[in-house]
Amino acid sequence: METLNERGLKRLGKDGPDTPPNDGTYEHVDNTTGEVVTVPNGLQPGWDYAPGQTATERAVAARLNRLDSVEATIARENVAQLVEAPLFNRFFNGEMRGEFPVAVVPAVERQVLGAESPVVLLSQQSLSAHRERHPEIGINDYRRVQQLLDDGEVYQMPNDPGRLIYLIIEGVTYRAALKRTEDGKKNYFLTLFKSRTDQPPPGAERLR
Template identity: 30%
Template sequence: MAVELKPLPPVDAIAAFEARKGDLVETFSWQEFWQEEHATSLTVAKSAGFDILKDISAAFEKALKEGRTPAEFARTLRPALEAKGWWGRKFVEDPLTGEVRPAQLGSARRLQTIFDTNMRVSYAAGHWANFERNRKARPFLRYVCILDERTRPAHRARHNLVLPIDHPYWDAWAPPCGWNCRCTLQSLSQRDIDRLLAEGEDLRFEPPEDTFRNFVNSRTGEVVRVPDGIDPGWAYNPGRAGYEARVNKAIAEKIADAPPELVAAAVEERVSSSAFERFVQRPEGSMPVMPIPPALAASLGVDARVALLSAETMTKQLARHPEMTIADYRLLPGFPAKATLAVVDGPLSVVLIRLAGGRWLHAVIKATKSRSAAFLTSYRFTSEERVRKLLDRDGVRIVVDRRKE
């Protein structure tokens, strides 16, 4: 008898979606929003200028809570989208280039994709919360495909793959692995594995070797390596990222009304933990790393009390700045209070510079477009000459200067 994949109580999926719905970001292209960013925010491509995200968010939340079908979701939503002009093919202006070109806005097919994608991502995050709760009793995950003519060959090749829940393979190969991906993960105990093997199930315990292709993000120009079989923008773990976003939201709500010193203490405790050390060694999800004092929050125009460090940024840090140690990263919670300089560099970015042990440290905090959250996007050593060049740039505004203290 095979292990049954029991339906997930929607409470976890709903909680995962609620961690995203507060940050609605208008975008022109799906490439503007990359991987883990979807765990903390909700966006729809070509939504800029149409004021439709609240309508889509509310309709999807109702569909999730009431178990509505894609057809019901579309039927409820279409009149509001048509009234706001977001329907059919229209000429729209690309805010990045100024080019005016035809684009598909709302349609029955697009609403199906929006519904399907958000439903699968929400349920993946809900499942991951369940995995975390039960990881002692069920420490393994099994990749499960729907085996029919629509299944992608690369996904089929991973059907019945069984690995520990903390195996790095799940960093990229965790469903959904692309648009309209129907694969899922199932938690197993050792007894489940033994029973499946006894029943003749062809379980696999070594992942297939990945091959990669280059993908150029046309919005940023960045070239990224994408595993073959995974759509660009999906080479991350949506379930774990959503779970981490929910945890971070809970932390943020817990300290929302706390005085700054308690916020700093809460972040300090998290960054000093063994969980943070594991995060630095093998990035997964995101971590709160720096308190945002009221003065800096006002400079950024954000309500967030804490800056997050995403797995994507941490991965880039490891590649670009291998000289940074765990001890350097554990300076982050005290950074704002001890910063030698803090400057506003553009509408969404604050640069903190600290002289520590004779060396300058440079940290960048950026707010999301909706200004409801903030992320640490860069952390490195720098030189005094580069500090001077930064201060000489047009538009840079100093908000903290302790050089003479």
């Protein structure tokens, strides 16, 4: 790219700068801040400022809206990137409010739950309560939520069909719970802790 003054433009027979080609745009998400920007194709995005907390929270909320409307495989790839990004560190440390996507419900369980969205959300309120009750559970444990949903044993309580319980054993037994909201629009990750027993709750029916 070359910068020209008026004399230089006239020397080239031009009255003004060339019109940039319209090759379309794409959305880019900064996984550090959560900022969503529209960028022309062929250009790399850049930021001239660091968004504040409110801007970051709005950016995450905007991305959540997009995740609900895309195919599950694409949603899964996006969620995996977010969970591994520094942005999740900020959420885990309580620097962000609201909700954060931590996984995508496998197809079979999504059908059992009757959930509209494939995305599993973790609220800051639940996370704060989890960390207070189970300080031994760290951020890397929460980064295994997708693995837990994919590979864990899945149980359902007959009196609570909108709630699934997961167990996974890799030297350690984790116990986790996932619940669909009453209107079926969202799925929330409720709890995660290490259990001393690999037995499910009494009366639970195994789905997988």
